[in-house]
Amino acid sequence: MRAQNPPNRAGSAAFVELVRLVVTLAFTALGYGYAKSQSVSADSGRVILGAVLGSAIGYVLGGVFGRRLERIFVGVERRFAEIDGADMVAGGIGLIATLFVTGLFFWPVLFLPNRIVAVSLLAFALVVAGFLGFRAGITKREDLLQLFGLSWRTRAGDLRVMDTSAILDPRLLDAVRSGFLRGPMIVPSFVLEEVQSIADAGDPIRRARGRRGLETLSAMGRERLADFRVVSDRTFPEYSEVDAKVIALARERGAAIVTNDTAMARIAEMQGIEVLSLNTLAEALRAPVLAGEELSVQLIKEGREPGQGVGYLDDGTMVVVEGGRAFLGSEVRVAVTSVLQTSGGRMVFARQASTHAQTDSA
Numbered sequence: 063m064r065a066q067n068p069p070n071r072a073g074s075a076a077f078v079e080l081v082r083l084v085v086t087l088a089f090t091a092l093g094y095g096y097a098k099s100q101s102v103s104a105d106s107g108r109v110i111l112g113a114v115l116g117s118a119i120g121y122v123l124g125g126v127f128g129r130r131l132e133r134i135f136v137g138v139e140r141r142f143a144e145i146d147g148a149d150m151v152a153g154g155i156g157l158i159a160t161l162f163v164t165g166l167f168f169w170p171v172l173f174l175p176n177r178i179v180a181v182s183l184l185a186f187a188l189v190v191a192g193f194l195g196f197r198a199g200i201t202k203r204e205d206l207l208q209l210f211g212l213s214w215r216t217r218a219g220d221l222r223v224m225d226t227s228a229i230l231d232p233r234l235l236d237a238v239r240s241g242f243l244r245g246p247m248i249v250p251s252f253v254l255e256e257v258q259s260i261a262d263a264g265d266p267i268r269r270a271r272g273r274r275g276l277e278t279l280s281a282m283g284r285e286r287l288a289d290f291r292v293v294s295d296r297t298f299p300e301y302s303e304v305d306a307k308v309i310a311l312a313r314e315r316g317a318a319i320v321t322n323d324t325a326m327a328r329i330a331e332m333q334g335i336e337v338l339s340l341n342t343l344a345e346a347l348r349a350p351v352l353a354g355e356e357l358s359v360q361l362i363k364e365g366r367e368p369g370q371g372v373g374y375l376d377d378g379t380m381v382v383v384e385g386g387r388a389f390l391g392s393e394v395r396v397a398v399t400s401v402l403q404t405s406g407g408r409m410v411f412a413r414q415a416s417t418h419a420q421t422d423s424a
């Protein structure tokens with residue numbers, strides 16, 4: 063899933079027509095040559111008929127071949143777009159090295175009596191060795207690139223790796239739309255699988271959160287809000303936890319992690335990885351609340367202590383009101399007594415404004 067520019071239909075059509083033209087000319091020449099070889103006179107109608115039939119066959123086959131070739135090129139282009147730049151370099155080094163070594167060992171097969179068999183064996187060995195070398199280069203890219211004095215962190219510093227908790231947060235779409243969260247973003251395949259499993263969960267609340275997360279990614283793609291894509295080239299089978307895989311991917315690519323998981327954020331920061339938290343952003347944008355300030359809040363449930371009522375401000379801040387239990391379901395005017403900042407957010411403790419005023423006057 064990736065936000066990308068629409069395909070260049072004019073360019074694709076031009077490519078197909080170019081291939082059709084080349085194939086048509088080739089089949090016209092073949093038809094002309096074959097008809098001429100079967101005719102006594104070069105002016106014979108058979109020669110013209112052969113050229114016409116050859117061009118007609120070439121026109122049809124050229125269109126089919128051109129469209130199929132265009133699809134192949136588009137698929138190859140998309141596949142290359144999914145491969146990290148460091149993988150390309152390391153894989154290329156492994157490819158060249160294995161082709162060179164294979165050529166040294168297999169060149170004697172060219173002395174076989176049957177030339178076709180000799181060339182086929184050498185070609186097969188080079189193809190297999192090249193594939194294995196490319197995969198080996200990707201697998202050992204860190205060691206391989208460092209051996210040549212290259213840095214394996216080829217991604218830009220503004221690359222973001224999306225975590226499951228961030229995708230499930232409905233504020234993600236607003237953060238991207240407003241421009242607070244920008245830059246290229248990648249969604250690891252194992253994170254997308256976890257979101258999909260949540261969307262298929264039996265619990266209706268978890269299922270709704272998962273489907274909302276998938277809809278967020280779809281909206282980002284439809285509206286082209288960010289350059290994001292799903293990556294599946296690195297799955298980190300050595301780790302069982304998705305959080306550990308996300309941290310490993312971010313560390314490998316020099317990217318920042320977008321997450322709301324506090325524990326994961328602390329582990330990532332300990333390893334020198336930048337963390338972007340929607341909770342931290344929301345906390346920074348909240349209006350300050352000071353002791354003595356009066357607020358209006360709707361009390362919706364009981365607190366932990368006897369007589370307490372609990373409500374929430376528009377930004378999600380929890381307000382605990384002493385003696386507010388009797389006013390559940392009503393909007394009351396309260397005076398702030400203290401503010402507690404926790405890792406999970408901000409809590410405000412208050413009492414009824416009239417009671418607070420009477421206490422002061424006394």
